[in-house]
Amino acid sequence: MSGTLFVVSTPIGNLGDVTHRAVEVLSSVAAVLAEDTRHSRRLLEAYDVKTPMLAYHEHNEARMTPVLVERLQGGESFALVSDAGTPLLSDPGARLVTAAIDAGVPVSAVPGASALLAALVSAGLDATRFTFYGFLARKGRERRA
Numbered sequence: 001m002s003g004t005l006f007v008v009s010t011p012i013g014n015l016g017d018v019t020h021r022a023v024e025v026l027s028s029v030a031a032v033l034a035e036d037t038r039h040s041r042r043l044l045e046a047y048d049v050k051t052p053m054l055a056y057h058e059h060n061e062a063r064m065t066p067v068l069v070e071r072l073q074g075g076e077s078f079a080l081v082s083d084a085g086t087p088l089l090s091d092p093g094a095r096l097v098t099a100a101i102d103a104g105v106p107v108s109a110v111p112g113a114s115a116l117l118a119a120l121v122s123a124g125l126d127a128t129r130f131t132f133y134g135f136l137a138r139k140g141r142e143r144r145a
Contacts, residue, residue, distance in 0.1 A: 003030070003077035005100045007093065009086040009112030015046045019112045023047045030076040033068070035092060039083045056080065058092045065099050072105045085115040090135050 006025045011017035026032055026049045033056035034040035040053060056064055068078060082091035100107050115135070120127050137143040 001075060002103075002105045003072045003075050004106045004108055005072055005097065006077065006079045006108050006110055007087050007097065008079045008081050008110040009114065010040070010043055010081050010084055012084045012113045012115050012118060015043060017113050018043065018047065019110070022110050022112055023049065025110050026051055026079050026081075028077070029079045030071070031078055033078050033080045033096070035082045035087075040081055043081075051079075054078075056092065056096065061092055061095050065096050068096060069099045069103050069105065072100055073103055079110075085113050086111075089114070089116060089132075 006029065008022050008025055009019075010022070026044065026047070029051060032040060032044065032049075032051050032053045034053050035055075035057050037053045037055050043049075044051065044053070054064075056068075072078065080087050080093050080096060082088075082093070085091070087093040088097065097107055116132055120130060137145075
């Protein structure tokens with residue numbers, strides 16, 4: 001029987017925004033797959049989660065994905081997290097989720113903080129319908145364009 005890949009949303013800025021279910025999942029899996037282990041370590045330490053972490057980011061996802069899928073098929077479960085918010089929304093993870101689904105591994109979302117939705121509901125805009133094209137560039141010429 002295969003394990004499960006949990007896609008876990010993490011707080012955007014306030015560690016108190018993490019859900020109870022997220023802490024339970026982070027505590028119960030074989031490893032937490034983190035975009036930046038130094039950043040994610042603060043969250044795990046805040047909730048006394050002792051689960052080991054593995055780096056999973058844009059620079060190693062092509063190499064790591066087949067290894068992780070094999071481990072998932074072997075019965076291990078993993079929690080995929082990004083630095084803040086929901087993985088896959090302008091963050092790495094789509095390759096792993098797709099590979100897990102293609103291999104017949106269950107994927108389960110653990111909802112929580114979302115920078116996209118936080119921005120939408122605090123902007124005073126009509127949120128009945130919206131389209132997301134991605135986040136603005138962080139700085140410089142790209143952001144001005």
